[in-house]
Amino acid sequence: MAELSYSTNWNSMSDQALNTTIGAFVKQHRLNQNKSQEDVAEAANISRSTxxxxxxxxxxxxxxxxxxxRVLDLLYIMDTFQTRTQISxxxxxxxxxxKRQRAGHKKDINDTKSDW
Known part of the structure; x- marks a missing residue:
């Protein structure tokens, strides 16, 4: 089944709507992994109610x-927050x-003329 693709205007959402979206994301992934709230909470060292x-x-x-x-192996979403140095x-x-365009001639140490 193909996934529906749509664009969300995150700026227009209230803080509560964003929290609800994040919560639904966590819950959906927890259920997809067939983990109980108790299992995830214990592994995350938080309470089940939290x-x-x-x-x-x-x-x-x-x-x-x-x-x-971390417990749900979803930290890949943190890639969005990486900053990269940009160069003009x-x-x-x-x-x-x-950058060098050509290689120079190698000088042979034994080929040098001696004053002796």
Missing amino acids: LSLLERGKTVNLTTFLRAL PIKLAKLESE
Whole structure:
């Protein structure tokens, strides 16, 4: 079955709606892995009621969320938050122009003329 693709306007969502979306994400993945709330909570070192709050879209702290993601092997979503150093096109062009274009002649140590 093909997945439906749609775009969500995250900026227009309320904090509560975002929390609910995050909770549904965690719950769906937990159920897909056939894990009980008790199993995930114990492995994440949080209470079952705290996990239940997270899944219902209630406010929990970030550490609770990260612990649940770790137990469910979902930390790959953190890739979105990686920052990369960007280089300006002008700087890139300058660095490219400074690269060596040719190899030089190798000097043979034994081929040097001696003053003796």
